[in-house]
Structures are given as structure tokens and as C-alpha cells.
Amino acid sequence: MGDISQLTLTECMGMIRPVRDALDVLSGKWKLPIMVSLMFGNKRFGEMAREIPKITDRMLSKELRDLEVNGLVSRTVKDSIPVVVEYSITDYGHTLEKVIHELHDWGTKHRERFATADKV
């Protein structure tokens, strides 16, 4: 964002849109668990369905399609017998890791802060 003090308030309000775009990509109940599952290697649909607690096949299918449309996950059909469909994180998907990292660090501190506050 550069030096915020050099910008007008209107310019800055315009900067909220890309932040919201990024939040939208990560929000919802399942996108993060799916991305994390795929960070551990390429997976077939059934493997993910077993790994991610409580996700239904229908939701997994829907969310994978969303992630594919956003270019974060790719779907490869392997010409084997039986045919195997494998999902993986794209290079572009890997660029999200830094953002997730920052959110994780901040969220961990936030959690610690309130865990301490509750005990006082």
C-alpha cells in the first residue's frame, strides 16, 4: 500500500476493494481446509473428502469448482484404468500462502491476547 499518509481518503477507500477481493477468496467454511489439504500434495476427490472433517461431497465439489475458476486449483484427468482425477494447487494458488501466513500470525497473536485477557 506504500505510504498511506501520501494518499487522499478517497484514494484509500478505493484500496478497500482489492482487500475485499482477497478476503472473499479466502472466506467461507471450506476454501482454507481444501487449500491446506492440497498443500500436502496432490489429491483425488475421495482423499480430500475423507481428510476434511465434516465436508459433504456436494460442498467439496462446489468449492473445488470455485477454486478452479479462480485459478487457484487445477484438475488433471489421468488417462489410466480406471481414470484418475487429481487436484493440485497451481503456481498462482501458491502465491496465497504468504497472505495465509500473515493472517495466521496475526490471528495467533489475537487469540493469545484474548486467552490472556479472559484469565485476568
Added chain:
Amino acid sequence: MGDISQLTLTECMGMIRPVRDALDVLSGKWKLPIMVSLMFGNKRFGEMAREIPKITDRMLSKELRDLEVNGLVSRTVKDSIPVVVEYSITDYGHTLEKVIHELHDWGTKHRERFATADKV
């Protein structure tokens, strides 16, 4: 998050919780605009109500209270005539700027990527 490959999947799924906490703090329609408005300096309620497009007094009041509870914004009553109530970002609130920065950078690239894809 360190080196993700050193962790088990279960450990990694546990790391989703702080990420979600951070997302929750930033999500919703008004928290970001309010934080951005206060990044430009301390403000009174009425100033923010005018600056933030379309926010209602009721929503502004609710969201400021949430941000206060989360320790991100502080409310100071100045003993003047008339009494002035001023809002500001706390030191803790400023720690969110790095996260917002990362989200902004990623969201900008994401937007550019899809703007280009649409034109092809």
C-alpha cells in the same frame, strides 16, 4: 507458519482456526472502511459518518463497539465544552496494517489477472 512440510495434516488443520479469527476481524461490510478512515487520524463519530459512504449511524456505532471490544480502536472522552468523543486506532490496531497490506497486494494482482483474462 514455518515449514508446512514438517507438520502433520491434523496439525495443519488446527492452524486454520487463527487464520479464520483474523478473517473474522476484517470481514463484514464496515470494519475495513472504519479502520482506513481512522488511519488518517483520530475522528469524531460524525466525521466518520460523513466520510464513509452509505454507513448508517446505527451500523457505525455497532461496528465501533466491536472494534473497541477487540482492542483495535479506542474511544476517548475529552472533558471539553461541549464534550468531544474521539476515536483512534490503538497500537494493537496498527499491527493489522501489515495483514491489510498483504491482502491488498494479493487482491490487486488477483483483480489484474481477471481483468486481463476477461479481455482475451
